[in-house]
Amino acid sequence: LRGQVLKVLHEGHLGLHRLREAAKSAVWWPGIDRDLVAITQTCIPCNQHAPRKPDGVSRQERPDPAAPWDRVHMDLFELEGQQFLVIIDAFSNWIHVEHMPSATATNVINCLKALMSTFGLFGAVVSDNGPPFNSTQFKEYLSSRGVQFLPAAPYNPQSNGRAEAAVHQAKQGLRKVACDFPNLSWKDRLLHFMATQHAAPS
Template sequence: MQEIHAGECGEHQGMKRLYRQLLSFGYYWPTMKKDAHDFVRKCHTCQIHANLSHKPPTLLQDMRTPWPFHTWGLDLIGTIHPPSDGYIWILTATEYFTKWVEAVPLRKATGAAVSNFIREYIVCRFGIPYKMVTDNGTPFVNKQVSSTLNGYGIKHRRSTPYYPQGNGQAEATNKTILRILSKMVYEYKGNWSIHLPDALWAYRTSPRGATGFSPYSLVYGSDAISPVEITIPTARVSTVNDLEWDAKSCSDWRVLDLEAADERRIEAERKMALYHRTTAQAYNRTVKPQAFKQGDLVLKVAEHVRRQISGPSKFAPQWEGPFAVKEVHGSGYYHLISVKEGTLADPINGKWLKPYYC
């Protein structure tokens, strides 16, 4: 089997083809089919050059939050070329309940910039959240950010590198902001950093699919007045301009707005539950369950494949390893240790792992 499968003329064929070749050469023994299966499955060369599975290994996690400003997802867009006034990054924060977004352009993605952003754009505007979700990138995992989060008592949940679905809300926001920005830059020209506030305005005042309401209305209790309503007055703008309002009337209307805000949030929560249930059902149908326990041997997808960059060679393996599972985390990611070198690898989502047979 070694010579036929991996010899000078061997093609590292699959189990069925190896079995048929053995038969065609006139070989046979009672356990030959099982032996061919085990031999191919344990071939190191075949394992590290195998194709990637595109089926998710775990069920979709429900990331809904119980109230506004409970959880924020932070992420970076970049590096962006060409730069805009020296800015090459956009730091974004998405609130999980209302879908409100804060974003700033950055010249450097540093821990200091992230810490200042958390304090100025989140804590000072919306209060201290319960939790923040980021990836494991250096701008988010450092002493400055840890000190800021610990100082406010904010829990830090980290997703794994090169698996943006682990911070899916922030990733979805990034795609939308980039799409809006790209259209604005194309339509109105100019540096993208100039259009970022307009892109945020457009995002905040448009109804989101998951909630059915705009983030602005869920935060402030009423819809924002848009520029077009000034040019072509709508009923609410005309009414305000034509009538004289006393302080009590204004106060009464504002109370009604705030009461309506609670109703909107309850309705948004109901719609989000339905949205997540529908999405999860569709997603979970594609899941190929796969879980590892401490001590299991695994291969991980090569870094150049995960990052979708050019590999060291056209013939480079798509998988690296073997590694042993050192720690198992409930959110679907693992800490690995190299079997050969004994070094600890970065945490990785189970999507990028497969069993190793030896």
Template sequence: MKSMGRSYFWWPSIDSDIERTAKCCTLCLESRPEPQQCILTKWPKSLHVFERIHLDYLGPINIKMFLIIIDSYSKWPEVFEVDNADTFNTLEKLKETFARFGLPETIVSDNGTPFTSNEFSQFCETNGIKHLTSPPFHPASNGAAENAV
């Protein structure tokens, strides 16, 4: 569009003017091609309970946050009410869960600060847990936890 416009006209800010017009043009927005959807691949099927868990936070609801833990094998949800979605509360609730069910092999979470802090990484490394994060702005990659939210 810009090259066609430049072939007929020219002024110092023609590129930015064309971009601004195209962003506001209803016809241009309706006829532009949709961004290509990425192909989703499924997580490998878990072979036993707590092999892989998915984590996410829900909230705030009435000033409370809820840590959602989903076991990928049984689809069993564990939900904990916490005051703040921070690393300390996350690790405390994970320790409580792991005391009942054992350590998982893999944790899948989004890129939220409770899950990407040094303390969380150290906790996973110390306990031999592989931590995977879903890509930013693609919550479907952590579908098990996102569906619960």
């Protein structure tokens, strides 16, 4: 039974810290911490896609916001020829990843419309100043909704460190899901990744 519980807890490949937090709120037995460490260390997807150690570059981060959705960070990334948009709430670290047909301003705006219809208007959006975020269409949409646009510092991608970290988290998570479920479609891989992310403590 313990093996089955460990398998369920570890299904999202969340890393040891978040695995411990998830276990703490659900189960306990003598030696559970040793078992959590063991399942993490022996997991092939976790070892294949382990995060790299920080390179020592300091991140020029903005101060923490006072409430959820006061400020979100966003970025686009590509994985195995597929385009994705990642958005992370700077207050809660709640992450959203959207599979994009293409990286256009229209598609990014449609994603923002859906999120803001659910969670309310964002106070500010931080992104790099490349396409499609530097487009007039994108900036005018944010302005029309009263959302402040905060472009990251040019030539310094670290100034949008939260989005960079979220991109890394999403890429690693999706690769791990692909290792566990190689026959899943991208849509189902993404749904699985999002479900495990939102079920675990952030």
